[in-house]
Amino acid sequence: MTSAVKQGPRHQRSGGGRRGWRFDLDRHPVWWLFPLALLLTAFYLYPVLEVVRTSFTDATLLNSAYSYTLASYRSVLADSALPQIWLATVIFVAGSVIGQTTLGLLIALTLEAGFRRRLPGVRTVQVVVLATWIIPGVASAIIWQLLLSEANFGFFNAMLGLFSLSPVPWLSDAKVAIWSATLANIWRGTALSMILLYAGLKTISPGLYEAAAVDGATALQAFRYITLPRLRPALLINAVIVSVFSLNTFELVMPLTGGGPGRSTEVLALAAYNAVFHDFNLAQGSVLAVLMLLLNLAFTAVYWLTSRGLR
Amino acid sequence: MKLKPGSRLFAILLSGLLQSPDVAHAGDLVAPDRIGRLDAPKSFSFRVLTVHSNNNAQPKFAARMAALYEKYAHTHPDWRVNIQLMSLQIPQEHARLLEQARSGTAPDCSAVDSFEVPLFIRAGVLQPIDQYFTKEEIDDLFPFIRPIVSDAEGHIYAWWWTTDLRLLYRNMALVPDPPRTWQETKQAAMAAKRAAGPGLEGFLFNGGRNETTTVDFLPQFWAQGGKLVDERGTPVFGQEPNKTYLLNAIAFYRDLIQSGASPARVASISNYDDLTAASISGSAAMMVNGDWAMSQMRAAMKPETFAKWAVSMLPGPTADQRSTASGGWTFASFSKDPVKVKACMDLVREVYMGPATEVLERLPTRQSEFNSLPMFRTDFYLQIKQYLKLGQARPGLPIYTEISNRLQIAISEALAGTRTPEAAVDEAVDQVAKAAARYQ
Numbered sequence: 001m002t003s004a005v006k007q008g009p010r011h012q013r014s015g016g017g018r019r020g021w022r023f024d025l026d027r028h029p030v031w032w033l034f035p036l037a038l039l040l041t042a043f044y045l046y047p048v049l050e051v052v053r054t055s056f057t058d059a060t061l062l063n064s065a066y067s068y069t070l071a072s073y074r075s076v077l078a079d080s081a082l083p084q085i086w087l088a089t090v091i092f093v094a095g096s097v098i099g100q101t102t103l104g105l106l107i108a109l110t111l112e113a114g115f116r117r118r119l120p121g122v123r124t125v126q127v128v129v130l131a132t133w134i135i136p137g138v139a140s141a142i143i144w145q146l147l148l149s150e151a152n153f154g155f156f157n158a159m160l161g162l163f164s165l166s167p168v169p170w171l172s173d174a175k176v177a178i179w180s181a182t183l184a185n186i187w188r189g190t191a192l193s194m195i196l197l198y199a200g201l202k203t204i205s206p207g208l209y210e211a212a213a214v215d216g217a218t219a220l221q222a223f224r225y226i227t228l229p230r231l232r233p234a235l236l237i238n239a240v241i242v243s244v245f246s247l248n249t250f251e252l253v254m255p256l257t258g259g260g261p262g263r264s265t266e267v268l269a270l271a272a273y274n275a276v277f278h279d280f281n282l283a284q285g286s287v288l289a290v291l292m293l294l295l296n297l298a299f300t301a302v303y304w305l306t307s308r309g310l311r
Numbered sequence: 312m313k314l315k316p317g318s319r320l321f322a323i324l325l326s327g328l329l330q331s332p333d334v335a336h337a338g339d340l341v342a343p344d345r346i347g348r349l350d351a352p353k354s355f356s357f358r359v360l361t362v363h364s365n366n367n368a369q370p371k372f373a374a375r376m377a378a379l380y381e382k383y384a385h386t387h388p389d390w391r392v393n394i395q396l397m398s399l400q401i402p403q404e405h406a407r408l409l410e411q412a413r414s415g416t417a418p419d420c421s422a423v424d425s426f427e428v429p430l431f432i433r434a435g436v437l438q439p440i441d442q443y444f445t446k447e448e449i450d451d452l453f454p455f456i457r458p459i460v461s462d463a464e465g466h467i468y469a470w471w472w473t474t475d476l477r478l479l480y481r482n483m484a485l486v487p488d489p490p491r492t493w494q495e496t497k498q499a500a501m502a503a504k505r506a507a508g509p510g511l512e513g514f515l516f517n518g519g520r521n522e523t524t525t526v527d528f529l530p531q532f533w534a535q536g537g538k539l540v541d542e543r544g545t546p547v548f549g550q551e552p553n554k555t556y557l558l559n560a561i562a563f564y565r566d567l568i569q570s571g572a573s574p575a576r577v578a579s580i581s582n583y584d585d586l587t588a589a590s591i592s593g594s595a596a597m598m599v600n601g602d603w604a605m606s607q608m609r610a611a612m613k614p615e616t617f618a619k620w621a622v623s624m625l626p627g628p629t630a631d632q633r634s635t636a637s638g639g640w641t642f643a644s645f646s647k648d649p650v651k652v653k654a655c656m657d658l659v660r661e662v663y664m665g666p667a668t669e670v671l672e673r674l675p676t677r678q679s680e681f682n683s684l685p686m687f688r689t690d691f692y693l694q695i696k697q698y699l700k701l702g703q704a705r706p707g708l709p710i711y712t713e714i715s716n717r718l719q720i721a722i723s724e725a726l727a728g729t730r731t732p733e734a735a736v737d738e739a740v741d742q743v744a745k746a747a748a749r750y751q
Contacts, residue, residue, distance in 0.1 A: 060749050062430070062433070149585075151512075151594065172578040172579040173575070174727045258581050260578070260579065260727070261578045262720060262730065277403050278402050
């Protein structure tokens, strides 16, 4: 490689060693990419391939011996609990995407309007919203446990009580608990949506709004015909990122509900955790992880295909 | 003299290094991550629950444990014990421990939750420790302990140093007499609610997705004579009469909720701290809780409020059918080096076998310790000692964790009303039967 640098025509022209290295790397980008590729292979690709391999075995933590089989896939797919796990996952992910996007967009629009009008306190609001994103999932779960507690000290039920409303079984009713968990996830993730959509809003030329105002467009019309179409790429990437994050979330659900009551809040990620750490079933946990991987890949494919269409 | 920038940086780094805890206190025998001298010639790794170490969040317990460690360090100057902390994420910690043991990287000496010990014995990763304890010491253990920590030949593999017990706590101002039966418990809870008005919860227990739910529930099943597994270790809780006993116990729980004696929120309670908090806030008349809650309540309540609380044996279907559940923590050695196994057991004997139970206010596992340790000579602990004789441990079989997980789901589903108790129990039986092959 060194000799190639010394013999290169651009190197001879420039005469500087540093230019020579850049030249060489320009022509042979593999050397740029090699360390990253090594890192990705060791810490990302290898574990993924290992999970896929384990999913085709009957491996458990109880026994070091295992054999290759499709039985783990058959067992997971035939499990009577799987429909409930899918349902909880769909509600959790879809609810999070809709909730976080809607709230994130509202906050981003408000902040943008605040900055345009140079209102005081806008930066504070931004920091407060971001603070929720900084809080780790487990800590968020503890905060929401206190808020949703059905004991006398539960915040939400105490608030309802002030208005003479009946308490809500936030975590003990199977039909309500999944929505409570989704609400907690929306609270935690809204800041991310806000950042992404606020960045998207910043790319829209103010001239478009000025032209619309000259034409007599209302605020709603400006939002409908300028903001939304221009924000589509940001909305799309937001939807994909929130979907992937929510699908992989278990650190929030586990301390909040443990997957209960029954299995009403047992999302796919939590089911994979339970399979490995409660049932010591590495193979079934890996099958569930592969299902999550496929879903994540599907979300990414949708994003890739749609973003190509948008271009 | 003016230092050059590079020299100034070096001076700052050097002074920082000299002030760092390990260097500045090199002479100290106890640090958050170490027992013994830094330069001791021999060392072993020691994984311990944070609350059972000098890293306990409560300063008084941390200081007491540090004092015990220091005493050990003085008598074993050749050893440095490298402390690793274990969190309360029990399934995760034990799965990691099992994997480490398989790959030969487990700590030399480690805490193991008592109900997980059979899993490690079966995996063949623990060293027998019979030789480090006398026959008298082993015979002195409460009866439920030895089957859990022994293999088929009777060798013991872990020293169970502290135990616990589920008790019925009651506020005597609301429930003067201890209820002995399920029916009396329901009536007492309803009467307390009527007397105290809205806002009071009659009877609280764990009913969510956690091991705590199984531990609270099993005494109701055992009191009827129920068995989870037979002598060969085969799950039999789905067979009659055990299935009926399970359904009876679930029916008791459901009746408590449907009658209003217990709030529906028990289906989402999965830790004892929630129950203790309810008692401290004065919103619970009765609860199932561990013996350790007593000291937490004493610390948080006014003396006159605390004086109203008493404990009794858990109720049963009849006054004569009673049971309770015991758990606790053990230490085991994963090292294949006999010198380190002995060092581990020396630490267990000198720090944990008695002294630590007293300083941490945890129940000892040997009957004689209730007489020899001053703290346990009170009326409360004498009462506990009697109950411990009736205590049952969870089955000493690896499949227990699977049974427990499925029972938690079944109980939680039945309490939340997402399945009928029969369907929930049938599902648990099916799932355990499918999983049984993994444990053979």
